Amino acid sequence: MKQIFDAIVVGAGPAGCACSFTMAKAxxxxxxxERGKFPGAxxxxxxVFYGPTLNQLFPSFWQEAPVERYIKRxxxxxxxxxxxxxxxxxxxxxGKVPYNGFSLFRAKFDRWFAAKAEQAGAILASGLQxxxxxxxxxxxxxxxxxxxxxxxxxxxxxxxxNSFLSEKAGLRDKLSPRDMKQGxxxxxxxxRNLIELRFNLSGxxxxxxxxxxxxxxxxxxxxxxYTNKESLSIxxxxxxxxxxxxxxxxxxxxxxxxxxxxxxxxxxGGKLLEYSAHLIPVAGxxxxxxxxxxxxxxxxxxxxxxxxxxxxxEGANFAIASGLAxxxxxxxxKQIGDFSQKSLSYYPELLKKSFVLKDLKxxxxxxxxxxxxxxxxxxPEIACDxxxxxxxxxxxxxxxxWKLLRKSMERKISFWQVFRDLKKIKKAL
Amino acid sequence: MxxxxxxxxxxxxxFDIDKEVHIRIREDICKKCEEHYCLYACxxxxxxxxxxxxxxxxxxCLECGSCQIVCDKEAVDWALPRGGFGICYQYG
Numbered sequence: 001m002k003q004i005f006d007a008i009v010v011g012a013g014p015a016g017c018a019c020s021f022t023m024a025k026a027x028x029x030x031x032x033x034e035r036g037k038f039p040g041a042x043x044x045x046x047x048v049f050y051g052p053t054l055n056q057l058f059p060s061f062w063q064e065a066p067v068e069r070y071i072k073r074x075x076x077x078x079x080x081x082x083x084x085x086x087x088x089x090x091x092x093x094x095g096k097v098p099y100n101g102f103s104l105f106r107a108k109f110d111r112w113f114a115a116k117a118e119q120a121g122a123i124l125a126s127g128l129q130x131x132x133x134x135x136x137x138x139x140x141x142x143x144x145x146x147x148x149x150x151x152x153x154x155x156x157x158x159x160x161x162n163s164f165l166s167e168k169a170g171l172r173d174k175l176s177p178r179d180m181k182q183g184x185x186x187x188x189x190x191x192r193n194l195i196e197l198r199f200n201l202s203g204x205x206x207x208x209x210x211x212x213x214x215x216x217x218x219x220x221x222x223x224x225x226y227t228n229k230e231s232l233s234i235x236x237x238x239x240x241x242x243x244x245x246x247x248x249x250x251x252x253x254x255x256x257x258x259x260x261x262x263x264x265x266x267x268x269g270g271k272l273l274e275y276s277a278h279l280i281p282v283a284g285x286x287x288x289x290x291x292x293x294x295x296x297x298x299x300x301x302x303x304x305x306x307x308x309x310x311x312x313x314e315g316a317n318f319a320i321a322s323g324l325a326x327x328x329x330x331x332x333x334k335q336i337g338d339f340s341q342k343s344l345s346y347y348p349e350l351l352k353k354s355f356v357l358k359d360l361k362x363x364x365x366x367x368x369x370x371x372x373x374x375x376x377x378x379x380p381e382i383a384c385d386x387x388x389x390x391x392x393x394x395x396x397x398x399x400x401x402w403k404l405l406r407k408s409m410e411r412k413i414s415f416w417q418v419f420r421d422l423k424k425i426k427k428a429l
Numbered sequence: 430m431x432x433x434x435x436x437x438x439x440x441x442x443x444f445d446i447d448k449e450v451h452i453r454i455r456e457d458i459c460k461k462c463e464e465h466y467c468l469y470a471c472x473x474x475x476x477x478x479x480x481x482x483x484x485x486x487x488x489x490c491l492e493c494g495s496c497q498i499v500c501d502k503e504a505v506d507w508a509l510p511r512g513g514f515g516i517c518y519q520y521g
Contacts, residue, residue, distance in 0.1 A: 035512045037445065042492060044521040106521035127513030146512060162494040164509075177470070177499045184472045186438070187520045188431070231520075244466035244499045251435050251472060272431045274520045275438035277472035277491040279498070 005031045005152040007330050008143055009122075010130045010165055012039035013106075014316045015300025016158035017113035018057065018323035024122035026331045031152070032114065032122050033145060035129040040110030043160075044185060044276040045316065047226040047233040048208045049109075050101045053317045057324070058116070062099060066108040068228035069206025070094070071101035073199075076311065077262065078380035079213030084262040085380075085387045095205060103206050103226045103233065105187075130159065133168050133296070139340075140169060140295035153339045154330045156297045158323060161279045163289075163302035171298060172289030177241035179283035179304075179367075181221060181313075184250045185235030186258075188270035192230050198266050199227055210311065213380040215257040218373045219243055223257045225266065231273060232266070234258065237280065237313065239371070250277070280315065282308050283367045285360045291351070292344040297326045307359050309366055310375075310429055318356050325350040369428035374413070374421065382408050435474040439489040447514035450487050452496070458504035459483040470499040491516050 009020045012034035020032040036042040048071055054061050062070070072095045077086040094100045118124050125145075134142035134149055142151035143165075157165035161180075166172050190198075199207050211223040221238030236254045243250060257263060281287060281304035288304050291297065299305070300319035307314045329347040333339045351357045385408040390401065409415070432438050452475075459465075460481060467476045473489045476496065492515055497507035509515070 035509060037513050037517050040521055041517045042515070044518055107518045108520075110521075129509060129512035175494075175498045177466075177495075180495075180498060182470070182472060182493065182495055233520075240470060240495055240499060244464075244470045247469050249435075249469050249472070249474070251438075251474075255433050270431070272438060272441050274442055274518065275435070276442075276516075276518055276521060277493045277495075279493050279495060 003142075003151040003153070005029045005150065006334055007031070007154045007156060008033060008150060008152040009156045009158055010143065011158035011160055011300070011302070012114040012124065012126070013043055013110055013158060013160060013300060013319060014113065015302070015319035015323035016156070017110065017117050018320040019156050019158060019299060019327045020117035020122040021057070021120050022324055022327035023330055024117060024120040026327075028331060028334055030117075030122040031150065032117055032124045033128050033130050033143070034114070034124065034126045037127050038111055039114035039124070039126065040107040043106040043110055044183070044278045045106055046183065046185065046224050046235060046237070046313070047103050047105070047228070048101050049104050049316050050314070051099065053320045055098055057320070060097070062102060065112050066104070068103040068105065069201070069204050070099040071103065071208045072201065072205040073207040075207060075209040077209065077211045077213075078383050079211055079215060079260055079262060080381050080384045081214050082261075083384040083388060085384050101208065103208075103228050105228070130165060133165060138294055140293065154295055154297065154333065156299060156326050156330065157302050158300045158319070159302050161281050161301040163298065166289050166298045166302055169293055169296050171291070171293060175281075176287070177244065178239070179281060179287045180240040181237050181280045181282045182240045182243065182250050182277065183235055183237040183280055184254050184275070184277045185233055186254070186272055187228075187274040188232045188234060188267060189230060189273050190232060190270045194269070195227055195230070195232070201227065211257070212376055214377055215260060216253055216376050217246070217248060218377045219246065219248065219253075220371050220373065220376060222376075223254075225263070232270065234267065240279070280313065281306055282313070284308065285364055286367065288360070292341065292347050294341045294344075295339050297329065297344060297347055299323045299326045305356055305360070307363060308370060309363055310370055321354050321356050322351060325354060325356070363429070365428040369424050372421065372424075378413060382412060435472070436489070439473060443517045443519055444488065445514050445517055446488050447510045449511060451508045451510040451515070452485065452487050452490065453506045454483060454485045455504040455506070456483065458502050462502055462504065466499040466501070467496045467505065470495040
């Protein structure tokens with residue numbers, strides 16, 4: 001079959017769209033294949049996106065992209081069964097251009113992003129599944145999709161966390177449940193004015209609220225509530241292996257979380273609009289597949305480019321940046337007429353120069369550290385217990401905070417163990 | 430009152446269900462399995478156990494891949510539904 005395309009990008013998420021846009025803009029004949037009925041139909045995330053990478057690509061993108069609210073407030077709460085201890089940060093700066101972060105829906109955002117790629121000249125084929133790779137000897141020479149063979153000089157796999165294509169290209173092994181977190185999320189409708197009243201927001205302001213504590217029953221993970229224009233995104237994110245080994249379902253944890261007295265009042269009267277689930281690769285560089293072979297590159301979640309630092313779990317910027325690096329690599333290959341493995345080794349070179357591989361290296365030890373179960377139950381418990389002791393007025397003579405802390409830790413953990421955990425924080429985070 | 434059970438939550442989602450089944454389980458292996466990780470890993474409760482028998486229904490599948498990754502006996506033949514079919518998120 002005659003080759004029409006220089007490059008075929010599989011998956012119209014942030015990585016695939018950024019990649020297609022850039023290649024098409026440089027004049028490469030680009031096909032963007034998406035298995036969903038429309039870009040975003042298969043995709044889900046927590047819902048907060050930080051904008052610097054996209055802002056470089058599309059200055060002031062928030063003026064045209066379907067953003068929900070800009071994130072003005074960040075709140076973190078530690079929950080026990082009956083108590084909650086919170087910290088909140090807000091700054092005027094977060095309410096001003098270029099804004100720090102946004103709440104967004106993938107079903108809308110990805111469609112907008114893919115349309116940008118189309119406007120740049122890429123051809124978008126939605127509802128088309130890439131079933132297999134096309135080989136020419138040891139070289140990837142295109143894809144098989146919908147019964148057709150589609151040849152191309154390069155294939156860029158942006159097909160997400162379960163990336164079939166990188167497995168078929170022999171670049172990665174079977175995924176391990178220990179390296180995965182499962183996110184389940186509900187989108188709950190609430191009237192706009194009620195959201196603003198309950199969360200102390202005005203206009204287009206939003207809050208990103210993260211939780212850790214007893215509701216995950218010691219399983220590494222947490223929960224979140226993000227505000228959209230007229231809905232809340234609420235979900236839990238938990239390690240897949242521990243979930244299954246403890247015979248617990250993520251939905252049960254989500255229900256427990258939603259019923260917590262501190263959470264329930266914010267959701268009252270809301271109506272369920274959607275229930276979704278997705279996996280997140282969280283082991284960082286330890287689970288990264290080989291990133292390229294002859295005629296083939298991997299980007300985004302497919303390459304396990306997500307960063308977990310404890311308080312943040314971030315993937316979209318890594319997806320966009322890796323999509324851009326893949327595009328730059330393929331554009332260069334087209335110029336020199338060489339799509340071999342050797343030529344494509346330019347890709348990791350670019351990634352090493354950008355935050356993608358730098359951040360993954362800096363936080364190399366974070367995934368292992370974050371498996372420590374004490375973070376998710378014991379420490380929130382001690383913190384809430386101490387706060388309760390400090391704030392309780394029982395008419396008796398008061399004691400110094402240090403003594404109260406010792407009391408809170410009694411028979412639970414030694415100072416030595418806390419010291420050792422703190423030392424690990426220094427190394428990991 | 431909002432639903433608490435997965436089955437009822439899935440009812441609000443938009444699906445274009447394919448006639449073709451995209452995931453199959455190998456019941457001979459499942460019969461001998463003691464862990465049944467799939468029962469807990471599936472966020473859409475697609476796996477059910479009746480006495481010693483595991484059944485799977487693909488209709489509510491959210492295509493997350495958890496079942497295949499969590500099964501250490503390779504009893505889940507996992508594939509995606511054909512292009513355009515399956516879950517169709519309106520928010521995501």
